[in-house]
Amino acid sequence: MTTGDGTLQRFYEDPGVPLSSGAGRARRQLRMVEAVLAEADHPQVIVxxxxxxxxxxRLVRRLGHTVVGVDWSMTALRTARxxxxxxIRGGLDAPGLPLADGSVDLVIFSEVIxxxxxxxxxxxxxxxVLRPGGRLLLSTPNLAAWYNRGLLALGVQPIxxxxxxxxxxxxPGHQVAGHLRMFTKRALTEFLTARGFVCEHVDGAPSHxxxxxxRPLDRLLCRWPSAASILLVQARRPDRP
Structure with a gap:
Protein backbone atom coordinates (compact mmCIF):
# COMPACT_ATOMS: atom_id res chain seq x y z
CA MET A 1 0.00 0.00 0.00
CA THR A 2 3.00 2.26 -0.42
CA THR A 3 3.29 2.99 -4.12
CA GLY A 4 6.88 4.20 -4.40
CA ASP A 5 7.69 5.02 -8.02
CA GLY A 6 4.48 3.47 -9.33
CA THR A 7 5.91 0.00 -9.93
CA LEU A 8 3.93 -1.49 -7.04
CA GLN A 9 0.75 0.32 -8.10
CA ARG A 10 0.99 -1.23 -11.56
CA PHE A 11 1.78 -4.64 -10.06
CA TYR A 12 -1.31 -4.70 -7.82
CA GLU A 13 -3.61 -3.39 -10.52
CA ASP A 14 -2.60 -6.33 -12.74
CA PRO A 15 -5.65 -8.64 -12.96
CA GLY A 16 -3.28 -11.63 -12.81
CA VAL A 17 -2.11 -10.80 -9.28
CA PRO A 18 -4.13 -12.67 -6.62
CA LEU A 19 -6.30 -10.46 -4.41
CA SER A 20 -6.77 -13.02 -1.63
CA SER A 21 -4.89 -15.84 0.09
CA GLY A 22 -8.04 -17.92 0.17
CA ALA A 23 -11.02 -18.81 2.32
CA GLY A 24 -8.83 -20.25 5.06
CA ARG A 25 -7.20 -16.89 5.73
CA ALA A 26 -10.60 -15.17 5.78
CA ARG A 27 -11.91 -17.62 8.39
CA ARG A 28 -8.73 -17.21 10.43
CA GLN A 29 -9.20 -13.44 10.49
CA LEU A 30 -12.80 -13.90 11.56
CA ARG A 31 -11.75 -16.03 14.53
CA MET A 32 -9.19 -13.44 15.60
CA VAL A 33 -11.76 -10.66 15.41
CA GLU A 34 -14.34 -12.70 17.32
CA ALA A 35 -11.86 -13.23 20.16
CA VAL A 36 -11.28 -9.47 20.49
CA LEU A 37 -14.97 -8.60 20.20
CA ALA A 38 -15.81 -11.01 23.00
CA GLU A 39 -14.31 -8.39 25.35
CA ALA A 40 -16.15 -5.42 23.78
CA ASP A 41 -18.99 -3.74 25.66
CA HIS A 42 -20.11 -1.36 22.88
CA PRO A 43 -20.39 -1.36 19.07
CA GLN A 44 -16.98 -1.32 17.41
CA VAL A 45 -15.53 0.46 14.39
CA ILE A 46 -13.42 -2.10 12.51
CA VAL A 47 -11.19 -1.26 9.54
CA ARG A 58 -17.59 -9.63 4.41
CA LEU A 59 -17.32 -12.32 7.09
CA VAL A 60 -16.42 -9.79 9.79
CA ARG A 61 -19.34 -7.54 8.81
CA ARG A 62 -21.74 -10.34 9.73
CA LEU A 63 -20.74 -9.85 13.37
CA GLY A 64 -22.88 -6.71 13.45
CA HIS A 65 -20.37 -3.89 13.92
CA THR A 66 -19.33 -1.02 11.64
CA VAL A 67 -16.81 -2.53 9.21
CA VAL A 68 -14.87 -0.59 6.56
CA GLY A 69 -12.61 -2.08 3.89
CA VAL A 70 -9.65 0.00 2.68
CA ASP A 71 -7.38 -0.64 -0.31
CA TRP A 72 -5.61 1.52 -2.87
CA SER A 73 -6.01 -1.02 -5.67
CA MET A 74 -9.03 -0.19 -7.79
CA THR A 75 -8.93 -3.76 -9.09
CA ALA A 76 -9.35 -5.01 -5.53
CA LEU A 77 -12.09 -2.53 -4.70
CA ARG A 78 -14.09 -3.37 -7.82
CA THR A 79 -14.03 -7.02 -6.75
CA ALA A 80 -14.88 -6.21 -3.12
CA ARG A 81 -17.92 -4.14 -4.17
CA ILE A 88 -12.68 3.43 0.95
CA ARG A 89 -9.81 3.89 -1.45
CA GLY A 90 -6.71 4.87 0.48
CA GLY A 91 -3.11 4.05 1.20
CA LEU A 92 -0.68 4.22 4.07
CA ASP A 93 1.74 6.66 2.47
CA ALA A 94 1.04 10.41 2.33
CA PRO A 95 -1.61 11.71 2.77
CA GLY A 96 -2.46 8.55 4.71
CA LEU A 97 -5.73 6.86 5.53
CA PRO A 98 -8.85 9.05 5.16
CA LEU A 99 -9.77 8.42 8.80
CA ALA A 100 -9.67 10.70 11.83
CA ASP A 101 -7.19 10.30 14.68
CA GLY A 102 -8.35 7.79 17.27
CA SER A 103 -11.52 6.91 15.34
CA VAL A 104 -11.06 3.13 15.04
CA ASP A 105 -11.46 0.38 17.64
CA LEU A 106 -9.89 -2.47 15.69
CA VAL A 107 -7.58 -2.61 12.67
CA ILE A 108 -7.19 -5.80 10.65
CA PHE A 109 -3.86 -5.82 8.82
CA SER A 110 -3.66 -9.27 7.30
CA GLU A 111 -0.68 -10.17 5.13
CA VAL A 112 -0.11 -6.60 4.02
CA ILE A 113 3.04 -5.50 5.83
CA VAL A 129 -6.21 6.00 13.57
CA LEU A 130 -6.61 3.58 16.49
CA ARG A 131 -8.15 4.92 19.66
CA PRO A 132 -6.14 4.50 22.87
CA GLY A 133 -6.69 0.90 23.90
CA GLY A 134 -7.61 -0.10 20.33
CA ARG A 135 -6.33 -3.38 18.90
CA LEU A 136 -4.24 -4.23 15.85
CA LEU A 137 -4.59 -7.74 14.40
CA LEU A 138 -1.62 -8.33 12.09
CA SER A 139 -0.59 -11.43 10.18
CA THR A 140 2.40 -12.02 7.92
CA PRO A 141 4.43 -14.93 6.54
CA ASN A 142 7.27 -16.02 8.82
CA LEU A 143 10.77 -15.73 7.36
CA ALA A 144 11.92 -18.30 9.93
CA ALA A 145 9.17 -20.85 9.14
CA TRP A 146 10.35 -24.41 9.76
CA TYR A 147 10.80 -25.24 6.06
CA ASN A 148 12.61 -21.96 5.32
CA ARG A 149 15.23 -22.92 7.89
CA GLY A 150 15.87 -26.11 5.96
CA LEU A 151 15.78 -24.40 2.57
CA LEU A 152 18.35 -21.81 3.62
CA ALA A 153 20.64 -24.57 4.89
CA LEU A 154 20.49 -26.04 1.38
CA GLY A 155 21.14 -22.67 -0.28
CA VAL A 156 17.53 -22.25 -1.49
CA GLN A 157 15.70 -18.91 -1.37
CA PRO A 158 13.06 -18.93 1.42
CA ILE A 159 9.43 -19.45 0.46
CA PRO A 172 9.84 -23.16 -5.01
CA GLY A 173 6.66 -21.80 -6.58
CA HIS A 174 5.74 -19.82 -9.65
CA GLN A 175 3.58 -16.89 -8.42
CA VAL A 176 5.23 -13.53 -7.80
CA ALA A 177 3.66 -12.30 -4.57
CA GLY A 178 5.28 -8.87 -4.28
CA HIS A 179 6.80 -9.46 -0.86
CA LEU A 180 9.31 -6.73 -0.02
CA ARG A 181 9.74 -7.17 3.74
CA MET A 182 10.01 -10.42 5.67
CA PHE A 183 9.85 -10.78 9.45
CA THR A 184 10.77 -13.29 12.09
CA LYS A 185 8.74 -13.39 15.30
CA ARG A 186 11.43 -11.48 17.16
CA ALA A 187 11.83 -8.82 14.47
CA LEU A 188 8.08 -8.27 14.19
CA THR A 189 7.44 -7.88 17.92
CA GLU A 190 10.45 -5.58 18.38
CA PHE A 191 9.33 -3.50 15.40
CA LEU A 192 5.75 -3.08 16.65
CA THR A 193 6.98 -2.20 20.13
CA ALA A 194 9.26 0.47 18.66
CA ARG A 195 6.25 1.92 16.81
CA GLY A 196 4.33 2.36 20.08
CA PHE A 197 2.32 -0.86 20.31
CA VAL A 198 2.11 -3.40 23.11
CA CYS A 199 2.26 -6.93 21.70
CA GLU A 200 -0.28 -8.89 23.74
CA HIS A 201 0.37 -12.27 22.16
CA VAL A 202 1.77 -13.98 19.07
CA ASP A 203 0.35 -17.18 17.59
CA GLY A 204 1.23 -19.32 14.61
CA ALA A 205 -0.93 -20.46 11.69
CA PRO A 206 -0.45 -22.95 8.84
CA SER A 207 -0.09 -21.93 5.20
CA HIS A 208 -1.93 -23.08 2.12
CA ARG A 215 0.25 -30.10 6.41
CA PRO A 216 -0.12 -32.16 9.61
CA LEU A 217 3.44 -31.18 10.53
CA ASP A 218 2.74 -27.58 9.57
CA ARG A 219 -0.30 -27.49 11.87
CA LEU A 220 1.67 -29.11 14.70
CA LEU A 221 4.42 -26.51 14.49
CA CYS A 222 1.88 -23.71 14.90
CA ARG A 223 2.33 -24.40 18.61
CA TRP A 224 5.82 -22.89 18.22
CA PRO A 225 5.11 -19.51 16.58
CA SER A 226 8.80 -18.80 15.94
CA ALA A 227 8.78 -21.69 13.44
CA ALA A 228 5.17 -21.46 12.18
CA SER A 229 4.33 -20.64 8.58
CA ILE A 230 2.33 -17.53 9.46
CA LEU A 231 2.73 -15.12 12.38
CA LEU A 232 -0.45 -13.79 14.01
CA VAL A 233 0.02 -10.81 16.31
CA GLN A 234 -2.52 -9.13 18.55
CA ALA A 235 -1.19 -5.73 19.60
CA ARG A 236 -2.71 -2.81 21.45
CA ARG A 237 -2.29 0.94 21.30
CA PRO A 238 -1.62 1.87 24.95
CA ASP A 239 -4.24 3.89 26.82
CA ARG A 240 -1.54 6.43 27.61
CA PRO A 241 1.54 7.53 25.63
Whole structure:
Protein backbone atom coordinates (compact mmCIF):
# COMPACT_ATOMS: atom_id res chain seq x y z
CA MET A 1 0.00 0.00 0.00
CA THR A 2 3.00 2.26 -0.42
CA THR A 3 3.29 2.99 -4.12
CA GLY A 4 6.88 4.20 -4.40
CA ASP A 5 7.69 5.02 -8.02
CA GLY A 6 4.48 3.47 -9.33
CA THR A 7 5.91 0.00 -9.93
CA LEU A 8 3.93 -1.49 -7.04
CA GLN A 9 0.75 0.32 -8.10
CA ARG A 10 0.99 -1.23 -11.56
CA PHE A 11 1.78 -4.64 -10.06
CA TYR A 12 -1.31 -4.70 -7.82
CA GLU A 13 -3.61 -3.39 -10.52
CA ASP A 14 -2.60 -6.33 -12.74
CA PRO A 15 -5.65 -8.64 -12.96
CA GLY A 16 -3.28 -11.63 -12.81
CA VAL A 17 -2.11 -10.80 -9.28
CA PRO A 18 -4.13 -12.67 -6.62
CA LEU A 19 -6.30 -10.46 -4.41
CA SER A 20 -6.77 -13.02 -1.63
CA SER A 21 -4.89 -15.84 0.09
CA GLY A 22 -8.04 -17.92 0.17
CA ALA A 23 -11.02 -18.81 2.32
CA GLY A 24 -8.83 -20.25 5.06
CA ARG A 25 -7.20 -16.89 5.73
CA ALA A 26 -10.60 -15.17 5.78
CA ARG A 27 -11.91 -17.62 8.39
CA ARG A 28 -8.73 -17.21 10.43
CA GLN A 29 -9.20 -13.44 10.49
CA LEU A 30 -12.80 -13.90 11.56
CA ARG A 31 -11.75 -16.03 14.53
CA MET A 32 -9.19 -13.44 15.60
CA VAL A 33 -11.76 -10.66 15.41
CA GLU A 34 -14.34 -12.70 17.32
CA ALA A 35 -11.86 -13.23 20.16
CA VAL A 36 -11.28 -9.47 20.49
CA LEU A 37 -14.97 -8.60 20.20
CA ALA A 38 -15.81 -11.01 23.00
CA GLU A 39 -14.31 -8.39 25.35
CA ALA A 40 -16.15 -5.42 23.78
CA ASP A 41 -18.99 -3.74 25.66
CA HIS A 42 -20.11 -1.36 22.88
CA PRO A 43 -20.39 -1.36 19.07
CA GLN A 44 -16.98 -1.32 17.41
CA VAL A 45 -15.53 0.46 14.39
CA ILE A 46 -13.42 -2.10 12.51
CA VAL A 47 -11.19 -1.26 9.54
CA UNK A 48 -9.71 -3.93 7.27
CA UNK A 49 -6.63 -2.23 5.80
CA UNK A 50 -5.58 -3.92 2.58
CA UNK A 51 -8.95 -5.64 2.26
CA UNK A 52 -8.24 -7.08 -1.19
CA UNK A 53 -11.28 -8.84 -2.62
CA UNK A 54 -13.26 -8.24 0.58
CA UNK A 55 -13.73 -11.92 1.45
CA UNK A 56 -12.62 -11.49 5.07
CA UNK A 57 -14.28 -8.08 5.39
CA ARG A 58 -17.59 -9.63 4.41
CA LEU A 59 -17.32 -12.32 7.09
CA VAL A 60 -16.42 -9.79 9.79
CA ARG A 61 -19.34 -7.54 8.81
CA ARG A 62 -21.74 -10.34 9.73
CA LEU A 63 -20.74 -9.85 13.37
CA GLY A 64 -22.88 -6.71 13.45
CA HIS A 65 -20.37 -3.89 13.92
CA THR A 66 -19.33 -1.02 11.64
CA VAL A 67 -16.81 -2.53 9.21
CA VAL A 68 -14.87 -0.59 6.56
CA GLY A 69 -12.61 -2.08 3.89
CA VAL A 70 -9.65 0.00 2.68
CA ASP A 71 -7.38 -0.64 -0.31
CA TRP A 72 -5.61 1.52 -2.87
CA SER A 73 -6.01 -1.02 -5.67
CA MET A 74 -9.03 -0.19 -7.79
CA THR A 75 -8.93 -3.76 -9.09
CA ALA A 76 -9.35 -5.01 -5.53
CA LEU A 77 -12.09 -2.53 -4.70
CA ARG A 78 -14.09 -3.37 -7.82
CA THR A 79 -14.03 -7.02 -6.75
CA ALA A 80 -14.88 -6.21 -3.12
CA ARG A 81 -17.92 -4.14 -4.17
CA UNK A 82 -19.64 -7.38 -5.16
CA UNK A 83 -20.08 -8.04 -1.43
CA UNK A 84 -21.95 -4.74 -0.88
CA UNK A 85 -19.33 -3.50 1.60
CA UNK A 86 -18.49 -0.06 2.92
CA UNK A 87 -15.23 0.63 1.07
CA ILE A 88 -12.68 3.43 0.95
CA ARG A 89 -9.81 3.89 -1.45
CA GLY A 90 -6.71 4.87 0.48
CA GLY A 91 -3.11 4.05 1.20
CA LEU A 92 -0.68 4.22 4.07
CA ASP A 93 1.74 6.66 2.47
CA ALA A 94 1.04 10.41 2.33
CA PRO A 95 -1.61 11.71 2.77
CA GLY A 96 -2.46 8.55 4.71
CA LEU A 97 -5.73 6.86 5.53
CA PRO A 98 -8.85 9.05 5.16
CA LEU A 99 -9.77 8.42 8.80
CA ALA A 100 -9.67 10.70 11.83
CA ASP A 101 -7.19 10.30 14.68
CA GLY A 102 -8.35 7.79 17.27
CA SER A 103 -11.52 6.91 15.34
CA VAL A 104 -11.06 3.13 15.04
CA ASP A 105 -11.46 0.38 17.64
CA LEU A 106 -9.89 -2.47 15.69
CA VAL A 107 -7.58 -2.61 12.67
CA ILE A 108 -7.19 -5.80 10.65
CA PHE A 109 -3.86 -5.82 8.82
CA SER A 110 -3.66 -9.27 7.30
CA GLU A 111 -0.68 -10.17 5.13
CA VAL A 112 -0.11 -6.60 4.02
CA ILE A 113 3.04 -5.50 5.83
CA UNK A 114 5.27 -7.77 3.75
CA UNK A 115 4.19 -5.83 0.63
CA UNK A 116 5.24 -2.39 1.89
CA UNK A 117 8.26 -0.23 1.17
CA UNK A 118 7.93 2.05 4.22
CA UNK A 119 6.75 -0.17 7.03
CA UNK A 120 7.56 2.45 9.70
CA UNK A 121 5.25 5.14 8.32
CA UNK A 122 2.55 2.57 7.58
CA UNK A 123 2.39 1.25 11.13
CA UNK A 124 2.59 4.80 12.50
CA UNK A 125 -0.54 5.51 10.45
CA UNK A 126 -2.34 2.52 11.93
CA UNK A 127 -1.34 3.72 15.41
CA UNK A 128 -2.75 7.18 14.58
CA VAL A 129 -6.21 6.00 13.57
CA LEU A 130 -6.61 3.58 16.49
CA ARG A 131 -8.15 4.92 19.66
CA PRO A 132 -6.14 4.50 22.87
CA GLY A 133 -6.69 0.90 23.90
CA GLY A 134 -7.61 -0.10 20.33
CA ARG A 135 -6.33 -3.38 18.90
CA LEU A 136 -4.24 -4.23 15.85
CA LEU A 137 -4.59 -7.74 14.40
CA LEU A 138 -1.62 -8.33 12.09
CA SER A 139 -0.59 -11.43 10.18
CA THR A 140 2.40 -12.02 7.92
CA PRO A 141 4.43 -14.93 6.54
CA ASN A 142 7.27 -16.02 8.82
CA LEU A 143 10.77 -15.73 7.36
CA ALA A 144 11.92 -18.30 9.93
CA ALA A 145 9.17 -20.85 9.14
CA TRP A 146 10.35 -24.41 9.76
CA TYR A 147 10.80 -25.24 6.06
CA ASN A 148 12.61 -21.96 5.32
CA ARG A 149 15.23 -22.92 7.89
CA GLY A 150 15.87 -26.11 5.96
CA LEU A 151 15.78 -24.40 2.57
CA LEU A 152 18.35 -21.81 3.62
CA ALA A 153 20.64 -24.57 4.89
CA LEU A 154 20.49 -26.04 1.38
CA GLY A 155 21.14 -22.67 -0.28
CA VAL A 156 17.53 -22.25 -1.49
CA GLN A 157 15.70 -18.91 -1.37
CA PRO A 158 13.06 -18.93 1.42
CA ILE A 159 9.43 -19.45 0.46
CA UNK A 160 7.42 -16.18 0.53
CA UNK A 161 10.54 -14.10 -0.22
CA UNK A 162 11.16 -12.32 -3.54
CA UNK A 163 14.16 -11.09 -5.49
CA UNK A 164 12.16 -9.77 -8.47
CA UNK A 165 8.74 -8.39 -9.34
CA UNK A 166 8.91 -10.08 -12.76
CA UNK A 167 9.57 -13.71 -11.91
CA UNK A 168 10.31 -16.32 -9.25
CA UNK A 169 13.97 -17.18 -8.86
CA UNK A 170 15.79 -19.54 -6.53
CA UNK A 171 12.78 -20.75 -4.54
CA PRO A 172 9.84 -23.16 -5.01
CA GLY A 173 6.66 -21.80 -6.58
CA HIS A 174 5.74 -19.82 -9.65
CA GLN A 175 3.58 -16.89 -8.42
CA VAL A 176 5.23 -13.53 -7.80
CA ALA A 177 3.66 -12.30 -4.57
CA GLY A 178 5.28 -8.87 -4.28
CA HIS A 179 6.80 -9.46 -0.86
CA LEU A 180 9.31 -6.73 -0.02
CA ARG A 181 9.74 -7.17 3.74
CA MET A 182 10.01 -10.42 5.67
CA PHE A 183 9.85 -10.78 9.45
CA THR A 184 10.77 -13.29 12.09
CA LYS A 185 8.74 -13.39 15.30
CA ARG A 186 11.43 -11.48 17.16
CA ALA A 187 11.83 -8.82 14.47
CA LEU A 188 8.08 -8.27 14.19
CA THR A 189 7.44 -7.88 17.92
CA GLU A 190 10.45 -5.58 18.38
CA PHE A 191 9.33 -3.50 15.40
CA LEU A 192 5.75 -3.08 16.65
CA THR A 193 6.98 -2.20 20.13
CA ALA A 194 9.26 0.47 18.66
CA ARG A 195 6.25 1.92 16.81
CA GLY A 196 4.33 2.36 20.08
CA PHE A 197 2.32 -0.86 20.31
CA VAL A 198 2.11 -3.40 23.11
CA CYS A 199 2.26 -6.93 21.70
CA GLU A 200 -0.28 -8.89 23.74
CA HIS A 201 0.37 -12.27 22.16
CA VAL A 202 1.77 -13.98 19.07
CA ASP A 203 0.35 -17.18 17.59
CA GLY A 204 1.23 -19.32 14.61
CA ALA A 205 -0.93 -20.46 11.69
CA PRO A 206 -0.45 -22.95 8.84
CA SER A 207 -0.09 -21.93 5.20
CA HIS A 208 -1.93 -23.08 2.12
CA UNK A 209 1.37 -23.24 0.20
CA UNK A 210 2.56 -26.28 2.20
CA UNK A 211 2.05 -29.55 0.26
CA UNK A 212 -0.77 -31.75 1.55
CA UNK A 213 1.50 -34.49 2.87
CA UNK A 214 3.30 -31.97 5.12
CA ARG A 215 0.25 -30.10 6.41
CA PRO A 216 -0.12 -32.16 9.61
CA LEU A 217 3.44 -31.18 10.53
CA ASP A 218 2.74 -27.58 9.57
CA ARG A 219 -0.30 -27.49 11.87
CA LEU A 220 1.67 -29.11 14.70
CA LEU A 221 4.42 -26.51 14.49
CA CYS A 222 1.88 -23.71 14.90
CA ARG A 223 2.33 -24.40 18.61
CA TRP A 224 5.82 -22.89 18.22
CA PRO A 225 5.11 -19.51 16.58
CA SER A 226 8.80 -18.80 15.94
CA ALA A 227 8.78 -21.69 13.44
CA ALA A 228 5.17 -21.46 12.18
CA SER A 229 4.33 -20.64 8.58
CA ILE A 230 2.33 -17.53 9.46
CA LEU A 231 2.73 -15.12 12.38
CA LEU A 232 -0.45 -13.79 14.01
CA VAL A 233 0.02 -10.81 16.31
CA GLN A 234 -2.52 -9.13 18.55
CA ALA A 235 -1.19 -5.73 19.60
CA ARG A 236 -2.71 -2.81 21.45
CA ARG A 237 -2.29 0.94 21.30
CA PRO A 238 -1.62 1.87 24.95
CA ASP A 239 -4.24 3.89 26.82
CA ARG A 240 -1.54 6.43 27.61
CA PRO A 241 1.54 7.53 25.63
Missing amino acids: DVGCGDGAAT RHDLLL EHLVDTDSAVDELHR FSEVSMRGVYGR VVPGVL
